[in-house]
Amino acid sequence: MTSSAGPSQSSAVQGRAALVTGGTSGIGLAIARRFQQDGLQVAVLDLDRPTARAVAAEHGLGFVGADLSRREDCRRAVTEAGELLGGLDVLVNNAGFQHIDPIADFPEDTWDAMLHVMLTAPFLLSKYAWPLLTRSGQGRIINVASIHGHVASPYKSAYISAKHGLIGLTRTAALEAGEQGLTVNAICPGYVRTPLVEGQIADQARTRGITAQEVEQKVMLEPAAIKRLLDPEDIAALASYVASPAAWGMTGAVLDLDLGWTAR
Template sequence: MTTQGQQRTEDRVALVTGGTSGIGLAIALKLRADGLRVAVLDLDRPQAREVAAGHGLTFIGADLSRRPDCRCGIDEAVAALGGLDVLVNNAGFQHIDPIADFPEDTWDTMLAVMLTAPFLLSKYAWPHLRRSGQGRILNVASIHGQVASPYKAAYISAKHGVIGLTRTAALEGGAQGITANALCPAYVRTPLVENQIADQARTRGISTQQIEQTVMLEPAAIKQLLNPEDVAALASYVISPAAWGMTGAVLNLDLGWTAR
């Protein structure tokens, strides 16, 4: 089993799901800047392919709500880049509705993408990560993996589950040179969150700034949205050889949300 610094950075390969926008793209670009070879997995759409090509990232088209696509995503990344050392499970989406009105098919799709897919991707990546001797699984959870808010039942259930999956993978991977950790950011200024802010502002008849300050950031000590690059900076360390002794960690980047 390798430990600190026994594998050159430029030899390492990473796969980032949901990697053509928001947090996923920021992580992919940071890892590439760190010297890794990076593939991004996303729904196979022209815009996603253009983003990947524009940034010099290998693109893998897949729908993570479909189990066969999870296996194909790992296989294609390994075939394209010759191995796999780092898996970043980031893909996801949100849906806002009270439990009584929550669409059942949306529930199924959200859990498939945000909980089942990280499990399957980890399962299929496991032999490659073990072979690496310095394998990394990084699950982008959310502060909503530790606390709850109304109208996000499927999202919060999935993110709580991802933390349990992370801890289990850490225990199983420790003897095989695989670490598993979870990042729990508060609200990040991504296109998804910007759309939520705009929708809530229209619904409530108040400004987007008021939504940010009095609704989304009300529990936080720092009243400012995070940027994707803030999450990527933390991800960079967790994935680095220097973090060989960190596993099973749930790392809050939560603006002081859970300090109360």
Template sequence: MTAPHNDTPEHRTALVTGGASGIGLAIARRLQKDGMRVAVLDLDRPQAREVAESHGLTFIGADLSRREDCRRAIDDTVAALGSLDVLVNNAGFQHIAPLAEFPEDTWDTMLHVMLTAPFLLSRYAWAHLTRSGQGRIINIASIHGHVASPFKSAYISAKHGLIGLTRTAALEAGEQGLTVNAICPGYVRTPLVTGQIKDQARTRGLNEADVEEKVMLEGAAIKRLLDPEDVAALASYVASTAAWGMTGAVLDLDLGWTAR
């Protein structure tokens, strides 16, 4: 096993994909608070760059549906930070449609961003992550990595695949001190989910509180949406040197959803 080059957090570095908003931004800021130097990857848009820079985060502009951007993102991160110890694969998006009507190009893009890109980024970052002896890959999956819902075929397929990738990579990485784990949150109060709540309130004739409790949280034991900071707190531990013995784990943060 490779010996750690330095145990102090200020010498550790991280890349968080989808890091300019929602869960990704919360994780990036928490790792930064933990003492890491952090880069966030997002589509190269002025607003995303401004968000990153306003928090003192290094911005990496890339389109994860493009293979060449995945390789460049790792190269740019290492060039900017000098090393890479923690990779958080968080980027993703949602499209809801019946399988028989699901747009083929959207399917291709979603699978590339949420499954192929984590594979490519992990592959391209592997030498850097294993060099430190305390490397971490954290894949942000979902409760939909365990269970299915109608009209979300691409999202659910990607998240199921991401759990398989996590477990396989963990078995291959163990001897090199690199841990690979997945976090599976339930519904999190992000701009995407807030928009879904508003849409469902309008179409179902309910108020937004009822949509949360009776629709989105129907299967949950705790009737409350998670906040992005809740996911970030768990990611902080998984990224820490204290979590050296945890690998191949699928960590459910799902309000009791999958306990049924």
């Protein structure tokens, strides 16, 4: 006798297809490569630059070039990914960037770009991909948010606003998608050792006159219970489970991988 509660563990992963935005470096690349290991066909989306195309080619990933600050690029990207992969079962909204400035000095055009890339684009990509993602009854949307979707830090107003909004979008989409077999979840990492974070560590070490290790331990990890930066592969491992048939009953979840940051 088999349970009718959800897809069986033997449901085929082979043949499923995933699109990962911001997928040519850091967390996005780690997720894309983990999905490959899991047997998915994977395309990565990034700005159309030779370096991004080269990374995709090096790892045998499909590539979709798009500027997620442009509405028309979001629509085209979903169409191209669907054609390239022969369908779409998993969408990972990971693309983003950070800009550090006090609110009084925050450039308005940078605010607009960050909100569009990190909040409006996930909405648009989810909207345009919805018919593809609901086709198999095992669709997944995974939004890579941040611990800053729960808490705030100074000088990151646009980033934090976008990540808070992304959690709200996740929960709303999950409620709307449930009857169509499409799950929507968010992953909220703490600080991850990516090129972006390495650059921030170096900058803070120079401005504060301390070592890079002191920046990690005394600045970035001060609120954390575990005093160690995450690796991109840690987030990829969690994304792998969320994308799998085993996670059919998880939706609207906000999954903190935060080294105990919010346990206080």
